[in-house]
Amino acid sequence: MTALNEQTVRARVEADWTRIVDLLKEKIALKAVSAQGITGEHMKRSAEFVAAEMRKVGIDAHVEQSTNPDGTPGAWEVIGSHIVDPKAPTVLLYAHHDVQPAPNPADWGIDDPFTATQVGDRLYGRGTCDDGGGIAIHSGALKALGDDLHVNIKVFFEGEEEMGSRSFIPFIEAHRDEFDSDVIIVADSGNWTPDIPSLTTSLRGNTTLDVSVKVLDHPVHSGQYGGPILDANTLAAMLIASMYNADGELNIPGLLSQEPIGGLQQDLDPDKVRSDTSLVPGYRFAGTGSLASRLWTKPSATVIGFDAHPVDGSFNVIANEARFRLSVRTAPGQRPEEAQQAVADFLTANAPFGASVTVTPLDNGMGWAMDPDAEATEDALAAMREAFGVEPINKGEGGSIPFIPELQRIFPKAQVLVTGPEDPQSNAHSPNESVSLPGLKKNVVAEALLLAKLGQ
Missing domain, CATH: 3.40.630.10 (Zn peptidases)
Incomplete structure (x- = not known):
């Protein structure tokens, strides 16, 4: 025919x-x-x-x-x-x-x-x-x-x-x-x-987790106790930062990475990505390898929500608890449940200064x-x-x-x-x-x- x-x-x-x-x-x-x-x-x-x-x-x-x-x-x-x-x-x-x-x-x-x-x-x-x-x-x-x-x-x-x-x-x-x-x-x-x-x-696949970081049962005065006791927002920030190496690449055992499927025919234009995303001048792309692999087949994590007291109306207390939501994009070939567990295990094992870290798994998409x-x-x-x-x-x-x-x-x-x-x-x-x-x-x-x- x-x-x-x-x-x-x-x-x-x-x-x-x-x-x-x-x-x-x-x-x-x-x-x-x-x-x-x-x-x-x-x-x-x-x-x-x-x-x-x-x-x-x-x-x-x-x-x-x-x-x-x-x-x-x-x-x-x-x-x-x-x-x-x-x-x-x-x-x-x-x-x-x-x-x-x-x-x-x-x-x-x-x-x-x-x-x-x-x-x-x-x-x-x-x-x-x-x-x-x-x-x-x-x-x-x-x-x-x-x-x-x-x-x-x-x-x-x-x-x-x-x-x-x-x-x-x-x-x-x-x-x-x-x-x-x-x-x-x-x-x-x-x-x-x-x-x-x-x-x-x-x-890429996707997995979502809610993470709670607790340091106190209730807020206390920042002048009286600040120093040896870090607020929960700072501890949460430290926990988030611990997921990355010096290049800004996720460094979590069990979280897989891949190269572009079928080979990379042409890498993405960095200037075009900067323009399309309205990046501020001077920002340096995180990660290593081709820009395409970083956007298509390597894992990424984004804090898509953070519960904290707003700046307006804030006062001098040490926040006792903070909560944030992580959206983790996973390599195309990794089961999201495996990636979710790897992230949860890492966060609970790396609680800064012994703070209490609780991870609640949410949705998964392959x-x-x-x-x-x-x-x-x-x-x-x-x-x-x-x-x-x-x-x-x-x-x-x-x-x-x-x-x-x-x-x-x-x-x-x-x-x-x-x-x-x-x-x-x-x-x-x-x-x-x-x-x-x-x-x-x-x-x-x-x-x-x-x-x-x-x-x-």
Whole structure:
């Protein structure tokens, strides 16, 4: 079977481009903010819209409400399929239809975060890239193939990805037959730049812990007892600092580190990282090795919360207890439970000056690594090469998408490919979220070419 050539696919996407962009604009206007209630009518409307759009491109799609692990109603999910030949390969297309809130509209450079606004070659609005762009890619690719589609398609558009996917596993477990597939394409990541495509090779895992440091049963006067007795805030700071070596790299026995999956094709530009993150002048990057490995595959720890008396209204006492929350990103291949235990053991064993340290383990999410040698990986890279006209630069992600390793666990024979419409300027989860329209068009072409190759 001969695959469609790149020129034919590109012409079909060009002819369909207005519809694809209109779909994205309509999706943004639905304000599918799952933080405002995953069971809400606004989320049901969003799911129904996506299902209707899938039906327009040949997918028998419908909406179902999931059930949380505790039996309560969960998110509104979109599932569907189109079977061309029971003997043909089956591809599951994933994206999520919920979006992040936009709490400070004044921080945006457009009038309304939920009204798509084009500025130059970028479309701005909440959900343009995360993950309305993923929905647009799947829709455009399926439309471009039409009757030339030679793989079976299954779709799943999740309604609570931005809220931690609480009902994801129960829903998948209850619909194994509807999701069983040979290849899974997750369109929820991005490219090296708008003009240079990428496969996402890995995702770090995540584990969270609450840590309490106690030195006294009650506060005492800092003038009377300060000196031999350090306050709990200082002791907590000392405990946090003890996790790092002189290079600012985590130095915790049992916490694993990896190098970029599939090898490092190109390191990240330090000046670009400085600019994108608004680093203060003079700050020196912590850690050793490539910047990519430090952001993608080596572990990191972040204090994401700290309970202490505010400066306003403070007075001269020694704080008796402090509490902080650690978010630890783990190497893609390490079980988060192992990393969590390693961190907990280290903190309790290194209590400064014999203070009482209590660690409460919280959530865990497994990391993920792509199979760089899989046939589907080679097809995806070839499709990207044709669609973008340049060599792909694969990249890892420092963040975590826990449902991807769960998909791999439930369907161990499936090859998982992580793609998506984002780029370094996309600002997902932040004000001025946007998607590159030329980049999005190339992503549509790339996925259509990939599906064509998988059908050979």
